[in-house]
Amino acid sequence: MKSPTLSCLLAGLLAAGGAHASAADHVHASHAWIRILPGDLPAGAYVTLQNEGDQAVALNGAHSTIYAEVMLHQSSNEGGTSRMSAVDSLAVPAHGTAMLAPAGYHLMLMKASKPVKPGDTVRLQLSFTDGSTLATDFLARPANAVDDTH
Amino acid sequence: MKLRYLPRITLLLLLLAIGLLLDGCQRSEPLPLRLTNVSGHMPDLDFRLTDDRGNAVTGADYRGKVVVLYFGYTHCPDVCPLTMAHLHVVMQRLGPLADGARILFVSVDPTRDTPQVMHAYVNAFDPRAVGLTGSAHAIEALTKRYRTAFTREPGAADGNYEVSHGSAIYIFDRNGHARVLATPSASQDDIVHDLHLLLSTGATP
Numbered sequence: 001m002k003s004p005t006l007s008c009l010l011a012g013l014l015a016a017g018g019a020h021a022s023a024a025d026h027v028h029a030s031h032a033w034i035r036i037l038p039g040d041l042p043a044g045a046y047v048t049l050q051n052e053g054d055q056a057v058a059l060n061g062a063h064s065t066i067y068a069e070v071m072l073h074q075s076s077n078e079g080g081t082s083r084m085s086a087v088d089s090l091a092v093p094a095h096g097t098a099m100l101a102p103a104g105y106h107l108m109l110m111k112a113s114k115p116v117k118p119g120d121t122v123r124l125q126l127s128f129t130d131g132s133t134l135a136t137d138f139l140a141r142p143a144n145a146v147d148d149t150h
Numbered sequence: 151m152k153l154r155y156l157p158r159i160t161l162l163l164l165l166l167a168i169g170l171l172l173d174g175c176q177r178s179e180p181l182p183l184r185l186t187n188v189s190g191h192m193p194d195l196d197f198r199l200t201d202d203r204g205n206a207v208t209g210a211d212y213r214g215k216v217v218v219l220y221f222g223y224t225h226c227p228d229v230c231p232l233t234m235a236h237l238h239v240v241m242q243r244l245g246p247l248a249d250g251a252r253i254l255f256v257s258v259d260p261t262r263d264t265p266q267v268m269h270a271y272v273n274a275f276d277p278r279a280v281g282l283t284g285s286a287h288a289i290e291a292l293t294k295r296y297r298t299a300f301t302r303e304p305g306a307a308d309g310n311y312e313v314s315h316g317s318a319i320y321i322f323d324r325n326g327h328a329r330v331l332a333t334p335s336a337s338q339d340d341i342v343h344d345l346h347l348l349l350s351t352g353a354t355p
Contacts, residue, residue: 035231037224038270044227075228077334081299082222082229083314102232103334109227110310143274144235 022132026053027092029126029136034109035102036118036140043116045070045107045124045138046100046147051092058089058129059098061107066122068111075103084108089129102147118142181347184340185321185330192320192328195219197292199256202269202281209326216251216348219320221298223259223313224271231275233319233334236341238276243342247349250324253279258300258315260289296320296328323348 032047051057062070074087090105092098100106107124116122120140125133180189195217196209218237222230234255241248255272257263260283263271268281283289293300298316319332321344330344 035227035235037227037231038274039267041224041267041271042227044231073228077229077317080316080318080333081314082226082317082334083303084226084228084312085303103229106228143231143271144238144276146235146239147232 023051023053023055023057023128023130024126024132024134026055027051027057027126027128027134029134032124032136032138033145034116034122034138034140035143035145036116037143040112043067043109043112044102045109046102047107047126047136047138048100049092049098049126051094051096051098054094056091056093056096058091060089060127060129062124062126063133064109064122064124066112066114066116067109068113069109070124071108071110072105073108074105077103116140118145181329181351183330183344183347185332185336185344188320188328188331192297192331193295194328195322195326196295197256197282197284198288199282199284199292200265202265202272202283204265207282212252212254212322213326214324216324216345217320217322217326218251218253218345219256219296219322220253220318221256221258221293221300221315223257223315224263224267225259225310226313229317229334233317234272234275234279236334236338237279237319240338240341240345241276241278243338244345244349247346248278250349251278251345255279255281256289256292257281257283258289258293259302259313260284260286321345321348 028050030048034043034045036043061072064070072087073084075084090098118140122138122140124136124138126136127133198208201207220233237253253276257268263283265283268283272279272281298318300313300315303312303314317334320328321330323329329348332341
């Protein structure tokens with residue numbers, strides 16, 4: 001026979017769990033890689049996000065123990081001019097996919113605390129607008145790597 | 151009687167020969183290039199810059215090579231490396247012929263792009279890539295010459311800044327004449343095709 005307090009606590013925890021089902025619970029990350037440039041030049045990180053939930057979620061950045069600064073960026077090419085701009089978030093539609101891929105959305109990684117070499121794995125905590133995070137391992141690839149998803 | 155026609159026949163044969171000769175000349179002139187053909191519409195390759203080994207170089211130093219010219223900057227983590235990586239694949243596909251070509255990566259951010267930074271950068275992509283930097287004036291002269299532009303975007307608090315720049319790829323023949331223009335999204339097959347054509351014709355080093 002369970003005590004009423006324990007039942008209440010369990011019910012409360014379950015309810016809390018249901019109400020706070022975070023964005024990251026429904027999102028799968030794949031094809032995560034970083035293009036490593038020489039020296040301390042900023043690097044671009046790419047990943048495919050798949051949302052299996054019924055609600056749209058939005059990526060708004062990432063954190064890393066190696067890179068002091070990570071920014072969500074978008075490259076554009078208008079009238080023959082390449083431009084890069086910071087964006088607040090990238091929506092991943094319900095039961096849909098969002099791609100961070102060369103010449104589009106990417107995470108710009110800056111100020112590495114130690115050199116990252118091709119072949120290394122770098123863990124990034126992807127963050128979503130609801131505050132949840134998703135730990136994702138990114139494979140460091142050489143500067144002249146060509147994205148093989150296309 | 152028959153002799154009367156001889157001068158006429160000779161003239162006819164002569165005209166025919168001239169015709170064939172002219173036809174031959176014309177046929178060898180326009181190369182079947184696939185990318186946007188700019189032959190005769192853009193000035194020859196000319197600049198005064200510093201290469202990634204710290205040497206003063208001019209456009210004339212690259213005569214004898216087919217030149218692939220691209221403007222960018224090293225603090226560009228996405229589009230510039232993507233273009234350079236694609237050009238590297240193009241060079242690989244050309245095989246030994248690629249030794250007759252050079253990728254000239256011109257920095258539009260000379261404040262940060264010193265020859266040393268450029269050296270490490272271009273070599274991370276292709277052994278036939280050369281990094282060019284120089285005074286803001288010299289770089290502006292080159293961008294104006296090829297009707298492209300670059301602007302420094304408003305800087306961030308930490309002094310970091312982005313640069314927007316023309317994304318075209320210019321290809322020059324061995325004589326320094328501008329021949330074709332490609333966009334970064336141009337098909338790799340077309341770039342390989344045109345470079346192959348320019349590298350195999352008029353191969354006068």
